[in-house]
Amino acid sequence: MTVRETIRRETAKLTASERKIAHAVLADYPFGALQTIKEVAERCGVSAPSITRFVSKIGFAGYQEFQRQLIEELREGSRSPLDLKATEKLGSGNFIAEYARRAIALLDEMTGSVSQAQFDEIAKLLSDTNRTIFLLGGRISDSIARLLSQHLRQIRPRIHHLPAIQEDWPDLVLSMRKQDVVVLFDFRRYQPDLARLAERIALKRHPKIVLITDKWMSPIARHSDHVVALPIENDTAWDTAICAVAFVEALIVKVSEADWPATKGRIETWDTLRLSPPTIKNGDGNDA
CATH class of the missing domain: 1.10.10.10 (Winged helix-like DNA-binding domain superfamily/Winged helix DNA-binding domain)
Known part of the structure; x- marks a missing residue:
């Protein structure tokens, strides 16, 4: 503990x-x-x-x-896979079955570390279409941030995933308002660039900052309004993202249901545009 x-x-x-x-x-x-x-x-x-x-x-x-x-x-919070390998606890039996059991235990642990009230408050923030949502994660965890941002784009407007190139951040940071929400993912071996970004936007732009991290706490926590500490240890050389993915998927469901008629209409329009792209004319006016 x-x-x-x-x-x-x-x-x-x-x-x-x-x-x-x-x-x-x-x-x-x-x-x-x-x-x-x-x-x-x-x-x-x-x-x-x-x-x-x-x-x-x-x-x-x-x-x-x-x-x-x-x-x-x-x-x-700074332990690497090489450090974790030294304390690895692998069984000699059916590895996939054992791994699945560990995953179930971690998901159970997550329900004790994340309260329903905290989950509901974050879902409410992400559901409010008056707020623009900005997302970013670390070298590995950005894939989870992208999973959330891709689904949120289908559910509601005004979703921005910050680009990997730091030089492209100022444009989006300048558009942040106090009522907006920044969701950051940062797990151990925390990234200094994300901490610096959080500090600057907290001091200069004042949006709500939601941090998804582990129990050892990314330095971003000191600048965050909401901190979700998830279990990541599974006794192997590699920390697991299973709880982070489960948490994100639960958010996706909750946000989509906050205003289902609007979500349904947006997805229908989205699919129409995606599956039936506009016809492009060639130079002589004929269809390409």
Whole structure:
């Protein structure tokens, strides 16, 4: 269990002052709690002993142990397939059946880490046609972002997938408004360019930022309005995207049903244009 999960589990047991510390830690997780105990206390408006009591109540022997756990989480967030291979746990039986069992277990875990309220709120944002939606992912996860953007384009207008070339970003960034939504996908071995993009649009354009990440938290989390932390470990050298794909597919269904008559009409028109392209004339006026 991460420190973040531990804090949320213990929230009901905290005093008002301790909840204030918890909110401050989670608001800039995990970086805000990597400061000295004095700096964290000053930022929260509490005493240093209050910080000590807080970390003790959530299960740590002291502030140093609390920070060591946070640092370990940061290390986990940078593990490569070579690192993961060293701890791989492959069975000797039917691999595909075993892999499927792991996938089912991860999907079950996802239902515990993503609340229905959080899912509904994100689906509501993506369903609002007054908002323009911008999407982008990392080197691998952009394929998942593209899956979502391709379906959203069929469901509703004003969907933009940011291009891979950074020099092409400013044009779309300049068009972002406060009511718009930026959906970013970033899993461990996080991409610095996505974090810089999130920071700039948060400071300059102020749209809603939805981050799809893992439990160790992309640095983008500190600039995000909604953070979805999904399970990705499946005891092999390769993290799995099965929960990310399932989450995206669930969003696609929910958004499409928010206004089904409009969705139906758009898909019908879309298919007419796609399957019956306009006739192109050649130079002499005849059909090509």
